[in-house]
Amino acid sequence: MHREFISQSIKGAEFLHREFLRKWSKNLKxxxxxxxxxxxxxxxxxxxxxxxxxxxxxxGMPLGNDGETDEDVDPHQLLxxxxxxxxxxxxxxxxxxxxxxxxxxxxxxxxxxxxxxxxQEFKYIFSFKFQILNAIKHVTNxxxxxxxxxxxxxxxxxxxxxxxxxxxFILDDLDQLEQSYIFADxxxxxxxxxxxxxxxxxxxxxxILTSLIQGFTQEKVEEYxxxxxxxxxxxxxxxxxxETNDTxxxxxxxPLFCSVLASLPEWSQVGEFPxxxxxxxxxxxxxITSLLLTCGYHAQNYRQGLINLGxxxxxxxxxxxxxxEAHEVNQYFPIFTSALMMEVPSxxxxxxxxxxxxxxxxNFVAALVKSRNTPGMSxxxxxxxxxxATDDRFNIFSRFLVGLSSRRSTRMERxxxxxxxxxxxxxxxxxxxxVKTRLSNLAGKMAQGKFLNxxxxxxxxxxxxxxxxxxxxxxxIIFNQCSLNTFDCAVLSRxxxxxxxIEELDLSSCGVKQEGIRYLQPVLYKCNxxxxxxxxxxxxxxxxxxxxxxxxxxxxxxxxxxxxxDKHKRNEFTVEKLQARVQNCGLQREIRWARHEDTEQKDxxxxxxxxxxxxxxx
Numbered sequence: 001m002h003r004e005f006i007s008q009s010i011k012g013a014e015f016l017h018r019e020f021l022r023k024w025s026k027n028l029k030x031x032x033x034x035x036x037x038x039x040x041x042x043x044x045x046x047x048x049x050x051x052x053x054x055x056x057x058x059x060g061m062p063l064g065n066d067g068e069t070d071e072d073v074d075p076h077q078l079l080x081x082x083x084x085x086x087x088x089x090x091x092x093x094x095x096x097x098x099x100x101x102x103x104x105x106x107x108x109x110x111x112x113x114x115x116x117x118x119x120q121e122f123k124y125i126f127s128f129k130f131q132i133l134n135a136i137k138h139v140t141n142x143x144x145x146x147x148x149x150x151x152x153x154x155x156x157x158x159x160x161x162x163x164x165x166x167x168x169f170i171l172d173d174l175d176q177l178e179q180s181y182i183f184a185d186x187x188x189x190x191x192x193x194x195x196x197x198x199x200x201x202x203x204x205x206x207x208i209l210t211s212l213i214q215g216f217t218q219e220k221v222e223e224y225x226x227x228x229x230x231x232x233x234x235x236x237x238x239x240x241x242x243e244t245n246d247t248x249x250x251x252x253x254x255p256l257f258c259s260v261l262a263s264l265p266e267w268s269q270v271g272e273f274p275x276x277x278x279x280x281x282x283x284x285x286x287x288i289t290s291l292l293l294t295c296g297y298h299a300q301n302y303r304q305g306l307i308n309l310g311x312x313x314x315x316x317x318x319x320x321x322x323x324x325e326a327h328e329v330n331q332y333f334p335i336f337t338s339a340l341m342m343e344v345p346s347x348x349x350x351x352x353x354x355x356x357x358x359x360x361x362x363n364f365v366a367a368l369v370k371s372r373n374t375p376g377m378s379x380x381x382x383x384x385x386x387x388x389a390t391d392d393r394f395n396i397f398s399r400f401l402v403g404l405s406s407r408r409s410t411r412m413e414r415x416x417x418x419x420x421x422x423x424x425x426x427x428x429x430x431x432x433x434x435v436k437t438r439l440s441n442l443a444g445k446m447a448q449g450k451f452l453n454x455x456x457x458x459x460x461x462x463x464x465x466x467x468x469x470x471x472x473x474x475x476x477i478i479f480n481q482c483s484l485n486t487f488d489c490a491v492l493s494r495x496x497x498x499x500x501x502i503e504e505l506d507l508s509s510c511g512v513k514q515e516g517i518r519y520l521q522p523v524l525y526k527c528n529x530x531x532x533x534x535x536x537x538x539x540x541x542x543x544x545x546x547x548x549x550x551x552x553x554x555x556x557x558x559x560x561x562x563x564x565x566d567k568h569k570r571n572e573f574t575v576e577k578l579q580a581r582v583q584n585c586g587l588q589r590e591i592r593w594a595r596h597e598d599t600e601q602k603d604x605x606x607x608x609x610x611x612x613x614x615x616x617x618x
Contacts, residue, residue, distance in 0.1 A: 013156040014123055018114045020152060021125060025111035078109075079119060079168070091213055093174075106172050113168075123166040126150065130173045136205050139359050141246075142212065143199040155568040158513075161199045169212060198242065198249040200485065203358060206344075207250075221252055228262040238262060244486040244515075247280050247396060250358050251287070256294070260287045281403025281460045284364050285411035291340075292415055299415055306416065310369025313362045317397055318386075322362070323353040340365070360396060367400035371409075372416040376426030379405060383430050387438070387450065395453050402427055403460030428466050431458060435470045448482035455495045456488075468498040475500070480508040480531070489516035496523045501554065508533035508559075509566045517544050525552045531559040534566040539574055546585050549613060559616040561596035575617045582615065589613060 079092060094102055106127065112118045113125055126146055133145075143161075147154055160167070201208075221242065225235035238261060242252040251257040264286055297306075309329075316322060329341060340361050341354045356362040374382065383401070386394040403409060405423045434454055442448050458467045477496065484492070489512055496502070505527045512520065512535050521544060524530060530548075537560065549555060560578075562570045582591060592614045 010156055010159055013153055013160070016152050017124055017150065018116075020150065021110050021127075022114035025107050025114060103172055106170055110170070119168065121166070122168040123163070124160060125168045125170060127170040127172065130171065133205050133209070139202050139204060140208070141200050141202050142208055145205075145208070146199075157199075171209070198246075198252065200246050201249040201252070202246055202360075203250055204355070207358065221258065224255070224258050225262055228259060241278060244490070245278075245280070246485070246487065247360055248283060250360055256290060257287050260290050279403060279460045279462060281400055281406075281409060282411065284360070284400070285404070285409065288364060288368070289411055289415065297415065303416060306365070307369050307373060310365045313356070314366035314370060314397070317362060317366055317393060320393060322355050322359070324355065326352055326354060329354045363396040364400050367397050367404055368412055368416060371401055371404035371419055371423065372412070374423070375420050376422030376424075379420075379423055380426050380430045383427075387434070390446070392449065392453075395456075398453065399456050399460045402431070402457040403462070406461045406463065408462050427461065428463070431461070431466065432470045435474070442476075442478040445481040448479050452479070452482055452484070452488060452491075456491050458495050459491045464498060467495055471495065471499045473500070475503040476506075477502060477504070478506040479510045480506045482510055484510045484512055484516060486513075486515045486519065489519045493519050493521075493523050497526075499523075499526075502527045504529040504531070506531040507535065509535070509563055509569055511535060511569065514538065514541050514544075517541050521548065524548050526554070527552065528554050529557045529559075530555060531557075533559055533561050533571070534563045534569040535571060536569050537571040537573065539577060542573070542578055542581055545578075546581055549582065549615075550585055550587065555613060557614045557616070561616045561618050571618070573617065578615075578617065587613070591615060593617065 078094070094105070109118070110125055110127060113120075113122065126149065128145070128149065136145075143157065147157060153160065201211075203211075222235050222239045225238045226232055229235055229238070241261075242249045248261070261283060264283065312324065312328065316324070323344075323346065324341070326343075340356055342357050343352045344355050345351075346353045356365075370379070370382065379401070383398060386398060404412065405419055405427045407419075407424045409419070431454065438450070442451055458470065461467075477499075484507070496505075502523070505523070507520075508531045512532070514537065516535075517524075517532075517537070525548060545558070545560075549558065560571055560573060579593060590612045592612050594614055594616045596616060596618050598616075
């Protein structure tokens, strides 16, 4: 049933998308001159004339009269020319003088695709103009960029990403790109970059476009891991780790990072779910250490420069500023600049400024310096200060700061020395105080988001005893206004398992989906009341749910219904199939089935002494 539902949803999305692009592209803008007439529009079929594309070369496809004419190319065959033998397409560059018709050609391609005349091997076309992308200065991801342009795909975009070969990206007005390094070779690196980007990987727009133009599949990264570790199954696990973890996935296009990740001993010893035991701090510590060594870093000569850079990096996170003056960067750490940072043109008369190649670099370097140069009590004061922020700009920084302040964090000692003697104990006290005082009330999106970040900090700190001491008293845990990705679910599983019995766990409308249920299963075994309303759960989750109701004898209520306000997140079970499977699983207690409407006007929390398991469905 659920596969049929997804198939119908995808087909509906394809129709909506074609119709959206058909309406958008049906009119061709025309500029009238003379007679007092103004600009207007006409239908393509009334006005459009095919362009002449000539002289296909490895550098691109000049348009109009650029270059010598070797042959004419049918615009409808443009994407067929990249690889005639395999019919696979990577990247096509069309160039021509201003006004020669490049943008009009793009509009024609989109219109003909939408009306099913060409390129039907693609199910979706996503078109972007560089002048619009230039205005986005904050960290974002490909998923967000697509949804902002095509909001009608919100309910099915996750399924669309699963088949990337059916997606065509069109980028218009390349000459207006402010940062032109996206086509640059990775100098000094003999290995080709990994041909991948994850839709949820965070970064600045030029970084996202760089990875997008390089390619959009995970096969090359998986092949790279397989060659390094010699094991196909382990290679798939590493790819899964990068796909699920946004922070690590940002660097999946970096060969050195992939090499370091493949060589880490931690991930290979954790069994079936490597992501459950792979914190970000040790991975980045190993990577930055390797990067330092590659750049010829010598602690005695360059330590102060790194310290100064880290201090400035923190100030700019605090001030929401990501640009460094050229003289500052060269003064701080010239030997490391090319590895960590990049030149970008400034918006004013400052000329060239520098930014970290990835925002996560800036967070790690800032946290590294703070963890090594701040006494324990001052670390507590710093964490208390940044937790008053009403946005999430300090989240990654705080996780790295806590992870690097752990006694287990020793990889960076050679670069900056060891942590303060009281740093680890001060961080532990701060976490326990936060859980006890600030986060005991989880009503509201902000409170839930801060609690989630505390769990990430506990995960990075890597101390099971501290996790137990901090979380054991908690009995009610609510995330019904906080979106959870798969890595969040993994972190919840590794931390909440240290709680005592959980009276109620409310994960309504937080987007855990099937994969999240898979990782959360150990925690779900210890809940009395479990709310999974509106999480896009389908029949694929039934076996996991059966395991929970069979194993968890204390479970009294399992709510699988839907919230009226979150219709796009609906659970889509075949209720009859769920009921039959539960009744056949051999439970030695009574099952009471209730529907959503049966419980709306009454308290659905059952009597604790009851031996009846209530399952609420639609």
